[in-house]
Amino acid sequence: MISIVVPVYNEEENIIPLFEKLKKVIKKEYEIIFVDDGSFDKSYEILKKIHSENENIKCIKFSRNFGKTAALMAGFETAKGDIIVTIDADLQNDPQDIPKMVEMLNKYDAVSGWRYNRKDPFISKKLPSAISNKLSRWLTGLKIHDFNCGLKAYRKECLDDIELYGEMHRYIPAILAWKGYKIGEVKVKHYPRKYGKSKYGVKRLARGLFDLINFKFWAGYSTRPLHLFGGVGLIMFIAGFLIDLYLVFLKILYGEKLSERPLLLLGTLLMIMGFQIFMTGFLAEIMIRNYYSSSNKKIYVIKEKLE
Numbered sequence: 001m002i003s004i005v006v007p008v009y010n011e012e013e014n015i016i017p018l019f020e021k022l023k024k025v026i027k028k029e030y031e032i033i034f035v036d037d038g039s040f041d042k043s044y045e046i047l048k049k050i051h052s053e054n055e056n057i058k059c060i061k062f063s064r065n066f067g068k069t070a071a072l073m074a075g076f077e078t079a080k081g082d083i084i085v086t087i088d089a090d091l092q093n094d095p096q097d098i099p100k101m102v103e104m105l106n107k108y109d110a111v112s113g114w115r116y117n118r119k120d121p122f123i124s125k126k127l128p129s130a131i132s133n134k135l136s137r138w139l140t141g142l143k144i145h146d147f148n149c150g151l152k153a154y155r156k157e158c159l160d161d162i163e164l165y166g167e168m169h170r171y172i173p174a175i176l177a178w179k180g181y182k183i184g185e186v187k188v189k190h191y192p193r194k195y196g197k198s199k200y201g202v203k204r205l206a207r208g209l210f211d212l213i214n215f216k217f218w219a220g221y222s223t224r225p226l227h228l229f230g231g232v233g234l235i236m237f238i239a240g241f242l243i244d245l246y247l248v249f250l251k252i253l254y255g256e257k258l259s260e261r262p263l264l265l266l267g268t269l270l271m272i273m274g275f276q277i278f279m280t281g282f283l284a285e286i287m288i289r290n291y292y293s294s295s296n297k298k299i300y301v302i303k304e305k306l307e
């Protein structure tokens with residue numbers, strides 16, 4: 001069965017046409033999960049109507065706008081299918097691309113859409129997105145062209161214990177690749193937004209950068225934070241120590257007045273800061289241990305087990 005997850009935030013004109021297209025395209029058994037992310041237009045009334053007139057429709061309504069990441073998570077948790085497809089509600093994606101993506105799941109664990117001929121404004125969308133894709137490719141090591149396409153398909157198991165927060169939905173493929181899943185990419189159609197407004201602007205670039213740093217830290221050090229903090233802290237401490245040691249020699253050998261040496265301040269600062277960064281690493285270790293032992297989370301992913 002295929003579960004189609006659709007995040008909806010003020011998309012009243014788009015829902016019905018999208019639903020009609022989806023119905024036509026999906027030949028297998030399916031369910032559609034609409035997640036209304038706090039819309040204040042008529043979106044939810046329309047969803048309720050679709051729900052009452054059709055089978056296999058689930059609707060979730062948030063109490064307020066929690067963001068696309070939260071909407072997708074709620075959809076994933078509700079989904080019963082062994083394949084999960086996400087698609088934007090705004091008709092910019094084409095449901096006709098779904099069958100080939102599902103087909104590709106025979107070879108891959110997840111397939112991400114590539115809007116190779118993207119129909120969005122250049123300054124507010126395509127330019128920031130080009131920069132962000134380049135950065136993402138570089139920092140995550142995943143060589144796909146389009147991280148933020150709304151149209152993606154997954155095998156259920158890879159989303160089973162995925163954790164998303166903030167606006168991390170764009171990095172789902174990167175998180176999955178880091179977990180060892182195979183990610184494919186396929187060109188998909190893209191259309192200009194006809195109805196309603198885009199919910200994201202240039203601001204997203206800065207936020208995306210923080211999310212990326214967050215991902216990078218998580219991917220590299222989430223199970224061993226002391227390796228990062230300890231390393232940086234130790235280097236700073238040693239540098240400070242050597243600087244101050246040098247000054248002590250100057251004082252003993254040449255009787256230099258240290259109160260007139262700004263270097264003293266630098267050396268001392270480096271030692272104090274280095275020590276504190278090191279201790280932050282310890283704290284992080286304690287937190288990580290708590291986290292893994294209290295939440296039943298695994299530090300590994302098993303692909304197959306023969307018993």
Ligand code: UDP
Nearest residue numbers: 007008009037067068088089090198199200
């Ligand atoms: N969306 C959402 N919550 C939000 C913002 C957006 O559920 O806080 C949905 C929105 O309704 C659409 C999809 O996420 O279905 C993509 O949003 P949008 O089209 O505004 O992004 P863009 O295509 O402009 O990048």
Ligand code: MG
Nearest residue numbers: 088090092193
């Ligand atoms: Mg859109």
